[in-house]
Amino acid sequence: MDTDPDRLQLSTEEMRRLGYAVVDALVAHEEGLADGPVGRRAPREALELLLREPVPEAPGDPLAMIERIGRDVLPNTLHVNHPRFFAFVPSPGNFVSAMADALAAGFNVFAGTWFAGSAAAQVELVVVDWLRQICGLPENAGGLMVSGGSMANLTALAAARHARLDDRSEGAIVYLSDQTHSSVARSLAVLGFAPEQVRMLASDADFRLPLDSLAAAIAADREAGFRPFCVVANAGTTNTGAVDPLAGLATFCRAQGLWLHVDGAYGAPAILTEQGKAALAGLGEADSLSLDPHKWLFQTFESGCVLLRDRGLLLETFQVMPEYLRDTERGLEEVNFGNHGIQLTRSFRALKLWLSLQVFGLAAFRNAIARGIALAELAERALRRSGGWIIVTPAQLAVVTFRCALPGLGETDADALHARIVEATMAEGFALVTSTMLDGRPVLRLCTINPRTTDEDIEETVRRLTETARRLARSSNDPAHPE
Numbered sequence: 001m002d003t004d005p006d007r008l009q010l011s012t013e014e015m016r017r018l019g020y021a022v023v024d025a026l027v028a029h030e031e032g033l034a035d036g037p038v039g040r041r042a043p044r045e046a047l048e049l050l051l052r053e054p055v056p057e058a059p060g061d062p063l064a065m066i067e068r069i070g071r072d073v074l075p076n077t078l079h080v081n082h083p084r085f086f087a088f089v090p091s092p093g094n095f096v097s098a099m100a101d102a103l104a105a106g107f108n109v110f111a112g113t114w115f116a117g118s119a120a121a122q123v124e125l126v127v128v129d130w131l132r133q134i135c136g137l138p139e140n141a142g143g144l145m146v147s148g149g150s151m152a153n154l155t156a157l158a159a160a161r162h163a164r165l166d167d168r169s170e171g172a173i174v175y176l177s178d179q180t181h182s183s184v185a186r187s188l189a190v191l192g193f194a195p196e197q198v199r200m201l202a203s204d205a206d207f208r209l210p211l212d213s214l215a216a217a218i219a220a221d222r223e224a225g226f227r228p229f230c231v232v233a234n235a236g237t238t239n240t241g242a243v244d245p246l247a248g249l250a251t252f253c254r255a256q257g258l259w260l261h262v263d264g265a266y267g268a269p270a271i272l273t274e275q276g277k278a279a280l281a282g283l284g285e286a287d288s289l290s291l292d293p294h295k296w297l298f299q300t301f302e303s304g305c306v307l308l309r310d311r312g313l314l315l316e317t318f319q320v321m322p323e324y325l326r327d328t329e330r331g332l333e334e335v336n337f338g339n340h341g342i343q344l345t346r347s348f349r350a351l352k353l354w355l356s357l358q359v360f361g362l363a364a365f366r367n368a369i370a371r372g373i374a375l376a377e378l379a380e381r382a383l384r385r386s387g388g389w390i391i392v393t394p395a396q397l398a399v400v401t402f403r404c405a406l407p408g409l410g411e412t413d414a415d416a417l418h419a420r421i422v423e424a425t426m427a428e429g430f431a432l433v434t435s436t437m438l439d440g441r442p443v444l445r446l447c448t449i450n451p452r453t454t455d456e457d458i459e460e461t462v463r464r465l466t467e468t469a470r471r472l473a474r475s476s477n478d479p480a481h482p483e
Contacts, residue, residue, distance in 0.1 A: 005059040014062065021066045022102075029074075030095055034452070037429030038085050039078035047076060083453040084431035084461060089238060089266050089292075092450040093300045096359045100352035101300055109348035112338030117348065121335050124350035130357070131291060131305055135268055136284025142311025144340045145349040148304035149265030150183035152290030155306045155314070155341050157187050157230070160259040160288060162317040163310075164229045173221050175199045176232040177209040179239055181263055184232050207393065207438070209233060209244040211252060218256065230259040235280055235289075236267015239436050239445070241376075241399030243267060247282030254285075262286040265304070267397045269296040272366040275373055279397060293353050296369055296398075296449050303349055306341070314340040368451035372398040375448035375458055382462040388469055392443045401436070401443045404469050411441070417472055418442040424468050431461040 010018065050072045079085060081093045111120040124145055132141050146152050157174075165172050169192050176184060178200050188198055199217050204210045209231075218228045231253055233244040246262065253260040262268075262283060268291050270276025271283055283289070287309045294303040308314055319339040338344040357365070376395035383389045383402050390405040404414045404421070418435045421444065425432055435442045444465070448458070 018062045038082045038432045042076035083450050086446040087432045087434040091294045092298050094298045096356045097300045097352040100355040104348035104351045111346040111348045112344045113336045114334035120348045127350040127354050141309050143307040144337050146304040147302040149292045152304045152306035153183050154187040156288035159313045159317045172227045172229045174230045177203045179203050179207050179237040207240045207242040233262045235262050235264035236397045240393040241397035243279045250282050250285030259287045261288045265290050265292040273370045371451045372449040376400045379458050386466045388466045398449045401445045403443045
């Protein structure tokens with residue numbers, strides 16, 4: 001190194017070399033992604049051998065460390081932006097978003113107060129308002145950027161507790177379906193709700209929250225002296241892409257004096273498309289809404305957002321003003337996002353979505369979302385043609401679930417086969433699918449939201465899944481030739 005490491009500073013030329021090396025690595029990753037494996041899950045023992053070492057006392061070569069990261073760290077991860085990563089909910093990302101992250105990190109922008117980051121706060125106000133408009137909430141709605149859906153759900157439910165219960169949760173009941181994301185239950189636990197204060201209702205045949213069951217549960221709880229206060233609805237479940245009856249739930253909750261929180265972390269951006277707009281009718285009637293732009297708005301991690309119908313509730317819920325921050329309170333026109341949520345120390349998360357929309361335009365996002373919906377429909381057709389699968393839930397909001405139905409394969413054998421298919425596809429590396437449970441049975445699932453996925457990627461993935469299922473089924477039936 002050319003400079004004194006005690007100052008924690010590289011020379012101008014060293015900074016440039018390091019920066020070029022990082023950008024070159026990112027571009028190479030982006031350009032070569034489709035031709036490589038979907039990633040690798042390394043065993044703990046192997047990674048201990050690669051990475052366990054004492055804290056370095058002496059300085060090292062930054063370029064050599066970049067090479068080491070590329071050799072030992074990044075290959076031993078799953079590439080959630082890979083065009084054939086169909087597991088969980090992918091994060092397709094985009095290069096512009098990554099570069100915005102680099103700028104925000106490099107300038108080390110503090111986005112907690114207007115005093116320290118006025119332009120960052122203004123960009124966040126703009127981005128949050130864009131999301132408000134997209135989702136159809138009224139003009140007095142607002143929110144803030146958070147790390148992801150988990151923090152968005154926690155923030156929204158905290159505001160609901162404050163607004164409807166004055167932060168006193170004794171006897172209060174929250175209602176949700178058995179398809180609701182686990183982050184909601186975790187958020188409620190953090191907020192002090194005991195398990196018996198959460199009513200998890202069985203979903204209907206389409207895996208949606210049934211209004212009649214909800215109404216009956218609320219009536220019974222009121223009769224028993226409890227305080228129903230909040231309903232959590234899904235705008236695109238992780239399991240199947242199902243959307244709860246949002247318009248009906250909004251009307252019901254308004255009549256009953258209940259808070260309606262909509263978890264749209266996965267599916268809400270689909271409202272940009274005609275198909276999604278029909279499926280998500282009533283989304284703008286929510287009292288609060290969570291979104292994850294690092295999913296279907298193609299941003300890098302971490303990028304979440306929470307929207308409230310009454311944006312003033314965030315400040316009422318979270319503001320705590322210690323003496324050492326008194327200089328940051330300078331008038332209502334200066335928004336301190338650190339007082340609108342849990343985090344005071346906040347990175348400049350809004351910049352990447354702002355820059356992505358400025359560079360590509362909203363129409364490109366609309367088309368990319370429509371592409372994801374169409375890819376799941378293509379996958380469903382390919383699965384039906386293959387003859388080895390039954391469709392459990394048809395393609396909806398870019399998710400399709402299916403189950404192995406090879407001739408002579410019993411239900412119990414099929415149950416065991418699905419986990420082996422997931423492991424086999426992981427080992428092969430061409431594509432990745434995962435399983436979930438529906439009606440007590442394992443199913444496989446494809447989530448096809450990456451706009452860089454090709455039709456050929458879908459067709460070849462289905463072909464390989466079918467071939468793998470048949471091979472594994474044969475090996476299970478032939479003890480002389482185990483897998």
